[in-house]
Amino acid sequence: xxxxxxxxxxxxxxxxxxxxxxxxxxxxxxxxxxxxxxxxxxxxxxxxxxxxxxxxxxxxxxxxxxxxxxxxxxxxxxxxxxxxxxxxxxxxxxxxxxxxxxxxxxxxxxxxxxxxxxxxxxxxxxxxxxxxxxxxxxxxxxxxxxxxxxxxxxxxxxxxxxxxxxxxxxxxxxxxxxxxxxxxxxxxxxxxxxxxxxxxxxxxxxxxxxxxxxxxxxxxxxxxxxxxxxxxxxxxxxxxxxxxxxxxxxxxxxxxxxxxxxxxxxxxxxxxxxxxxxxxxxxxxxxxxxxxxxxxxxxxxxxxxxxxxxxxxxxxxxxxxxxxxxxxxxxxxxxxxxxxxxxxxxxxxxxxxxxxxxxxxxxxxxxxxxxxxxxxxxxxxxxxxxxxxxxxxxxxxxxxxxxxxxxxxxxxxxxxxxxxxxxxxxxxx
Numbered sequence: 001x002x003x004x005x006x007x008x009x010x011x012x013x014x015x016x017x018x019x020x021x022x023x024x025x026x027x028x029x030x031x032x033x034x035x036x037x038x039x040x041x042x043x044x045x046x047x048x049x050x051x052x053x054x055x056x057x058x059x060x061x062x063x064x065x066x067x068x069x070x071x072x073x074x075x076x077x078x079x080x081x082x083x084x085x086x087x088x089x090x091x092x093x094x095x096x097x098x099x100x101x102x103x104x105x106x107x108x109x110x111x112x113x114x115x116x117x118x119x120x121x122x123x124x125x126x127x128x129x130x131x132x133x134x135x136x137x138x139x140x141x142x143x144x145x146x147x148x149x150x151x152x153x154x155x156x157x158x159x160x161x162x163x164x165x166x167x168x169x170x171x172x173x174x175x176x177x178x179x180x181x182x183x184x185x186x187x188x189x190x191x192x193x194x195x196x197x198x199x200x201x202x203x204x205x206x207x208x209x210x211x212x213x214x215x216x217x218x219x220x221x222x223x224x225x226x227x228x229x230x231x232x233x234x235x236x237x238x239x240x241x242x243x244x245x246x247x248x249x250x251x252x253x254x255x256x257x258x259x260x261x262x263x264x265x266x267x268x269x270x271x272x273x274x275x276x277x278x279x280x281x282x283x284x285x286x287x288x289x290x291x292x293x294x295x296x297x298x299x300x301x302x303x304x305x306x307x308x309x310x311x312x313x314x315x316x317x318x319x320x321x322x323x324x325x326x327x328x329x330x331x332x333x334x335x336x337x338x339x340x341x342x343x344x345x346x347x348x349x350x351x352x353x354x355x356x357x358x359x360x361x362x363x364x365x366x367x368x369x370x371x372x373x374x375x376x377x378x379x380x381x382x383x384x385x386x387x388x389x390x391x392x393x394x395x396x397x398x399x400x401x402x403x404x405x406x407x408x409x410x411x412x413x414x415x416x417x418x419x420x421x422x423x424x425x426x427x428x429x
Contacts, residue, residue: 265302
């Protein structure tokens with residue numbers, strides 16, 4: 001999904017002071033792990049990573065399998081947020097093994113939740129649903145509201161991608177009720193933000209704005225820099241949807257400031273992209289193009305490949321707006337190639353869909369039809385009704401231009417009865 005849509009590195013000092021672990025210091029491992037997790041939520045994954053890696057090594061040296069499993073799970077989440085997909089999958093799959101061996105049912109459920117979120121990020125929706133439903137069941141069985149709520153909320157993200165907004169809204173509301181019952185404010189902020197995401201996707205910008213403002217209030221009170229940056233980003237998209245472009249730019253600038261102060265590369269680039277959309281809406285296309293390029297460079301500096309796929313698609317669309325078809329084609333081809341490289345199913349289909357539009361614009365109808373058919377098949381296999389619907393509509397339009405009006409009419413009607421297109425939005429990560 002496109003936005004798409006989460007300081008000082010004090011954790012580095014923590015990691016360096018750990019040193020070799022005695023039996024006494026080994027008993028402090030769980031507390032040290034919690035400190036690293038707090039850094040993760042307040043300052044972001046890059047700041048927390050050194051401490052998490054050090055705790056993992058110390059837990060292994062001490063033979064503490066419980067802390068090892070928990071540290072692996074936390075590391076997997078940090079790697080995922082940094083777009084280190086292979087490292088994230090390795091850590092999370094190892095966390096599943098270690099927690100199963102140690103009998104830590106709660107951490108095992110949390111690892112499944114994190115693995116499900118990774119599958120969602122890659123557009124592997126059936127696999128995401130399996131892991132997240134198992135995590136939600138585990139949380140419910142254990143009476144652990146935070147785990148159950150997190151899994152339900154992440155299931156909502158998957159349902160958003162599938163266009164099942166009534167289901168996703170219900171999942172977010174269930175998560176919110178669980179979090180409020182146990183007083184888990186950080187989770188409450190996440191659930192509020194995700195409820196805002198549904199309204200944003202449906203074009204209910206004023207309603208979405210209220211959800212995000214409530215989430216932001218909690219983030220400000222708790223000092224959650226990454227979450228605040230994401231909330232401000234989405235507030236910017238709400239103002240954009242309301243046609244309040246200057247207010248949108250103000251929100252994007254605030255998000256950008258937080259991201260840069262916390263060295264949050266992903267959030268920084270997202271804010272640059274958001275500001276570019278507002279500038280484009282104001283007709284300032286050359287400025288927007290420069291910001292899109294800055295965003296792409298920021299992703300590249302951070303080694304963030306998955307969001308580069310989305311950024312390349314947006315850059316290509318902007319090139320098309322400027323009439324530069326060749327540059328647009330190059331961006332879409334780079335995006336599709338990168339998506340294939342990292343296994344991002346959604347990224348492949350969205351960029352192939354855009355390449356089909358390029359071929360159609362050039363009057364190359366047979367290549368355009370072939371691309372749309374490929375997207376239809378890929379999207380169907382992935383359970384991605386949104387891109388399947390778009391591809392069917394575009395294929396019908398190509399058939400119309402090829403002279404098959406009646407076939408085009410039937411194809412268009414079949415697609416029109418599917419899911420409606422959604423506006424550009426950013427689910428909460």
